[in-house]
Amino acid sequence: NAGVMQNPRHLVRRRGQEARLRCSPMKGHSHVYWYRQLPEEGLKFMVYLQKENIIDESGMPKERFSAEFPKEGPSILRIQQVVRGDSAAYFCASSPRQGASGYTFGSGTRLTVV
Amino acid sequence: GESVGLHLPTLSVQEGDNSIINCAYSNSASDYFIWYKQESGKGPQFIIDIRSNMDKRQGQRVTVLLNKTVKHLSLQIAATQPGDSAVYFCAETGQAGTALIFGKGTTLSVSS
Numbered sequence: 001n002a003g004v005m006q007n008p009r010h011l012v013r014r015r016g017q018e019a020r021l022r023c024s025p026m027k028g029h030s031h032v033y034w035y036r037q038l039p040e041e042g043l044k045f046m047v048y049l050q051k052e053n054i055i056d057e058s059g060m061p062k063e064r065f066s067a068e069f070p071k072e073g074p075s076i077l078r079i080q081q082v083v084r085g086d087s088a089a090y091f092c093a094s095s096p097r098q099g100a101s102g103y104t105f106g107s108g109t110r111l112t113v114v
Numbered sequence: 115g116e117s118v119g120l121h122l123p124t125l126s127v128q129e130g131d132n133s134i135i136n137c138a139y140s141n142s143a144s145d146y147f148i149w150y151k152q153e154s155g156k157g158p159q160f161i162i163d164i165r166s167n168m169d170k171r172q173g174q175r176v177t178v179l180l181n182k183t184v185k186h187l188s189l190q191i192a193a194t195q196p197g198d199s200a201v202y203f204c205a206e207t208g209q210a211g212t213a214l215i216f217g218k219g220t221t222l223s224v225s226s
Contacts, residue, residue: 042205045215093157
C-alpha cells in the first residue's frame with residue numbers, strides 16, 4: 001500500500017520559470033492538503049482540496065500560485081514566474097475524510113530557485 | 115496572531131534517558147493536537163495525537179500531556195534511542211479542523 005507520492009523530489013528552476021509539483025494521495029484518500037516549509041521552520045498550510053474542488057485556499061498566495069485536484073490524476077501545485085523566495089520544501093498530505101486526523105504526509109518536493 | 119511554538123529549539127540527551135519536548139499554543143479554541151517527527155529529507159511522521167477532552171494519552175514509548183489551563187502540550191519519550199533523533203513538531207487544528215498550525219520544531223539529538 002503505497003503512501004502519499006510526491007514528485008519530483010527535487011526541482012530546480014530559474015527565476016521566472018514555472019514549477020509544477022505533483023501529489024498522488026494514498027489509495028482511498030480523497031482529501032489533499034499542501035504545506036510549505038522554509039528552512040528551520042514548521043510547515044505552513046497552503047490549500048485544501050477534494051476531487052475537482054478547492055475547499056480552503058486561505059494559506060496560498062493570491063498571485064502566481066494555483067492548485068488543482070482533477071477527477072483523474074494527481075493533485076498539482078503550480079507556481080508561475082518563480083522567485084528566489086519560493087525556494088522551500090513543499091509537502092502534500094492526504095486523508096480519507098475531512099479533518100486533520102488521519103493525515104499522511106508525503107516526502108516532499110524541494111524547490112530551489114536559482 | 116494564533117501560533118504554536120516550542121520552548122527549546124534543541125534538546126540533547128543520552129541514549130536510554132527520558133526526553134521531554136514542550137510546546138505552548140495560543141488558540142484556546144483548538145480541540146485537536148498532534149505530535150510529528152521529521153527526519154532529514156522526509157515528510158512529517160505522525161507520532162501521537164490528543165483531543166482537548168483528554169489530558170493524557172499514551173502510546174508505545176511516548177506520552178502526550180495536555181494542560182489546557184496554561185495551553186501547554188508536551189511529548190515524553192521513554193528510553194530514548196538514537197533512532198529518535200529528529201525534529202519534533204507540535205501542531206494544532208484551527209477551528210475549521212482541516213488546516214494544521216505547526217510550531218517551529220525542536221531538534222532532538224540522542225547520543226550513544
